[in-house]
Amino acid sequence: MASNKKYWKSVEELKGSSVVETLGKNEFVADIPTDDFLGDKETLENSSTSRRDFLKYVGFTTAAASLAACEGPVVKSIPYVVKPNDIIAGVADWYATSMSDGYDFANVLVKTREGRPIQIMPNKEANGTTSARVQAAVLSLYDEKLRLKEPTKNGDAISWSTADKEIGQKLNSLKEIDAQVVLLTGTMASPSTDKVVGEFLATYPNAKHVIYDAVSEAAAADAFQTMYGTRALPNYKLENAEAIVSFGADFLGDFHGGFEKAYIAGRRPETGKMSYHTQVESNMSLTGANADKRLVAKPSDVVFSLLNLYKEITGQSVASKATPIDGEIKKLAKALKKAGSKGVVMTGVNDVNAQLISLAINKALNSAILDANNSLNIRQGNFDQVQNVISDMKSGQVGGIVTVNVDPSYSLPNAGEFTEALKKVDLKVALSVENNETVNAMDYALPAPHFLESWGDTQFSAGNYGLVQPTIQPLFKTRQIQDTLLKWSGNSTSYYDYLKSFWSTDVLEGASWNKALHNGFFKKTIAATVEGVAAVSIEEVALKLKNSTAASAMELNLYTKTGLGDGKQANNPWLQEFPDPITRASWDNYLTMSMADARELGFSNPVKDNGAINGDYAKVTVNGSELVVPVMIQPGQAKGSVGLALGFGKTFALKEEMQVGVNAYTLYKGGNNIQYNVAIEKVLGTHKFACTQVQKTIAGRHDILKVATLKEYNTVAPKDHHNGWNKPAYVSYDHKEVEAKTIDLWDEHNREIGHHFNLSIDLTSCTGCGACVVACHAENNVPVVGKNEVRVGRDMHWLRIDRYYSSEVETREEAKEMGLSGGDLYKALETEAENPEVTFQPMMCQHCNHAPCETVCPVAATSHGRQGQNQMAYNRCVGTRYCANNCPYRVRRFNWFSYSNNNEFDFNMNNEYGKMVLNPDVVVRSRGVMEKCSMCIQMTQATILKAKKEGRKVNVDEFETACSSACTTGAMVFGDVNNEEDEVAALAEDKRAYNVLDYLQTKPNVIYQVKVRNTNEA
């Protein structure tokens, strides 16, 4: 129950640090450094500038500035010579397309303005989902620093025809001497491209196609192949699941990708039933944070407990070891058996044997959740084959290599070996969207278009086809990879024609191409292709697994972050500044370590008085490779294990600001995310983190989060005076306890006329993925401020996702009886912090009907609209920051600098290409003004205008904000409460609905729905 829990945000808070307490009270952590210049008496006295002179200068500059302002700039307006029919300046066009960059795959809708893509949203009709990375991909399109602009040979520009001629000749001569040519691509999941590659291989029988994924899931694919015959990944129908058990599989994060929608669909408290999700893991992952029960175990114990679960389920005795969580595994087995075919087990351990055990458990359960028919094609990489290519190159067998959008020179654990071996290859060609280390090591660098500039198709899963269509004219002299390969194969067809004819013969089954292109997807019902399951000797598999699991004192679990993933978009400032959902740190990767280990090894994360967090460095040694990494103490990390994110430490051709973190791929031995026998040693130095976890805290206030169990939700009245899980707030008035809503500082206004917007956020459905955060950046031109500014709490995120840890303790009274208070109370909770519960809470301007910020603005720059939005007139704001000080939710952001056209900030608003992503309907704010969430007033106004122009009422559920359209789980619902049919009208009255800090009676227009967890184990 809410009131019995203590919510906290950082480890320092548990120590009762006074700094954190002070930070809780200050909105603006940085004091104006008056002492710096006023305190220095000597300098002041030496200065020849008198006060009088100073005033003269001020007067002169003011006058000069006002005179200069009298001259307005001349604005040119240049229309098209021939206007394209479908473009009207000022009106957005939407296109359905698909993203596939080798790591992220999604059916998306792209918003374009005047022919420029400015936003990516999920194609909900195609059941598409977007993550922070998919949302941010639109900015990577405009990466003028990293993208290849023209074909080059050893750094010198050449024409496409010269490149074709030279490479063609070379390929033919290699064919004559039968020297091996390797086509090294990432996962493309594109059937037509597979056919193009087939033609290439047919033309050059000496060529072979090797698929390489930087983050390997080869084991899962191999295991699936062993059991089901095809090399793909199993799909999961989580919406039907009753019991989900995941052994380190971060399926709400990057594991196989895109399961959050189905997962949440199976967790609707209002149906009275929710799936019971258990996560067994060592790192605190996004999935673990959402789990109903999280079992903490070091990586080797995760593997053994998987074996033990198999034992419990089948009763078959297999090789294994005892783990500390065996008791829990027994309970888990019971729960899974009870769920039967509605139970499912998955594992993220990249080991064939572990994957086979997991598949065997599902087989034993006769799981209908695991879908072997509609298998996934999104990770086809084969790590061993890539290693074979390296040894072939070393032995001189490889005459030519063509890489397609891969960067093995960065992302292989033996990258140096690869780059060295390349030198022995005669013909080296890179086809790539972006410049990288691999491209640099090649003779020919041929630019490929970004997916937003390309034609193409996708087949994410067996029955799920998608089309890719260009949404902008190519920015650079690029040519599609498929066109290039077709040309080299002697096929003169353009890829567009090729694609069209391929679809009409092989995919569409007579359906319309235009319609498929318009929809962006084509669904095919697939016949049950998987008939039998191959018999595998589990005893043997288990024995192999046990033997290969070298339990050791310290183990490393490599993972990918929600923000940067495999590092492909490392030059994307939106993703770099995106705070990790768990640690809330941006611009970095770090070693996550349990509190116990940190104490033992002497690591700490002191909080500075400006809210910044520091860290110590550790030298991590794995199998001879060393890496010096800062340490971040992570509650919920298994003792004896550390975690480290891949995808950072990229330096080649990146902007200086983006060259952050360390390259953990060097420790990614054998493409395995678990590394045993890890040595950790503290080394000298202090690392400065850019972490927002204690900044903007609403500390010392209660009724921020409300959490209930499914049992409570189903049985207890929400407003029950004793046990209610959604009790209204009470305050003392005239020495009497009264319900807070009965008294008010402000006058009530009638809000029944016209629209009245509300945003409902369901904490049960919010997985904390952060797609909304990036969507908000794109929609509202939110600036990127950089690592140093984030560090001192000047991040500009209008929408942040607060992450709270909580620990179940006795009631307050009991704690008092124990003689605990303040910091001691928190200290007592520290043991609980070994495995805290995690709750995510998206927090943005609450659009209070009785807004404290509006009352204090001296210039009336912030005022209330009749439609419920708290409006901010930037041009009126003089920057007193009173409003931010008076905001109990800490959601107002001050522009300390101009972030556009300012050489100090080299992000997207400071170059011609990056500016193309800006939304022309929203102003770019200047220095010295306050800004905040506007509840996407530009979108609500556009919706209203559309209805007015068409002379109709606004349709039900037509209103959207950027965050609510980006939310794929449906956690965020936006709409008009004055329209009874609108979904949000019912949600506002729901028994789970509450307002944050409701005892203040600010009457927010953002409603939260109580988080419900399913603790019914069996």
Place this chain on the structure above:
Amino acid sequence: MKSVALHSRRTSVLLKSLTLLLFFAFSISSYSQDVDEVRQKEGKKLFKSLCASCHKLDKKLVGPALGGVEENRENSWLKSWIKNNAEFQKVNAEAAEAAQYSATAMNAFPQLSDQNIDDILYYTTVGEIKKVAAPGEVLVGGQVLEERGAPDWLIYFLAAAIVVAFLMIASLLKQVSELKGDKKSGVQSNLRRDLQELWVGVKENTFLKVLGTIFLLLVGAYFLFGTLFTVGVDQGYQPIQPIAFSHKIHSGENKIDCQYCHSSAKHSKHSGIPSVNVCMNCHKAISEVAEGTEIQWNGQTYGKTQLDKEIAKVYDAAGWDPEELVYTGEEKPVKWIRIHNLPDFAYYNHSQHVTVAGVKCQKCHGPVEEMDEMYQYSPLTMGWCIDCHRETNVDLKSNDYYAKIHDQLAKKYGVERVTISQLGGLECGKCHY
């Protein structure tokens, strides 16, 4: 503003009138004696309405130049050809050959009578009636400029009144000083001394000094405030455009609808500057202006010679070869100078005003149909926006969107028709985001 000619309206009117006066002073019209003016006029009318989109008199267009066509072809041949050339081709070999001239077949005009065709042909023969100057005959016309001001007698009267009042005060002062016991002296020196005394009196009177200072400060503040308020207000802004495009000719004289060219005004926040292909819809056929067309441009009068050059600029931009009548593909976008510049922090949507509210373009842009050279008519200040939002009742009844909200608001405010401001049109967030 850089490179901006900020004309005073009055000066411009003055200049125009003077030019007109000059024009009429020297232009004398007299027609050649042997031309049947009525037939020529009739023929010209028919030619302009039926033929001009494909033919010119002196140049080839889609079809051949028709000036003096009767010299080459028989009148009867021409009649058959014009009435139905397709049929005529079947029976006449010469016609079949003539049809090879262009890939585009000519329309049939069975509605034309022989008389009509004769009129047209007469026009092609005599062409335009040339205006010839004849000395001694002066056409007096134009406007007589009158200084509209106060009549002279009033000014003299007022001046006299002031002098009299001054004298009265002086004599009054003199009497006062006499009563005080001053010696009488000469009138001249007396008056000077009185004035000096008056000045000294004022100088030593603290109250008057304070009053004067306050007065001066207030006047100063008033003018300063007024000056500062005009900063950034570009009413009358009239930059020099790359092409001398006259709205008066297009929208005023030829009555082309505003939204024919500014077609996105009804769909989008931008009214849109027409792309060159829209110009070419008409200018493919119109390569020169009519004889005698004149516009006022940047303080000068542009006649036919200059204006034809301006049309050539459009061809240049569109990549149109007026000789070969083909697009060359060499396109050059026209770099217009934007006149109405709202600051970035203000959101304005044309379609909201044009499509929903049905506001006439002229409401904000002024009498565009009378402007040769476009200028910013309205101040485009926030106060100006708000004034309109306060006053305007919009016909909301025909729009289903407003059905409910209008009734509710009308009841709340006790009015029959609510204003935009009552609808929420004054909220900051409606325009600033």
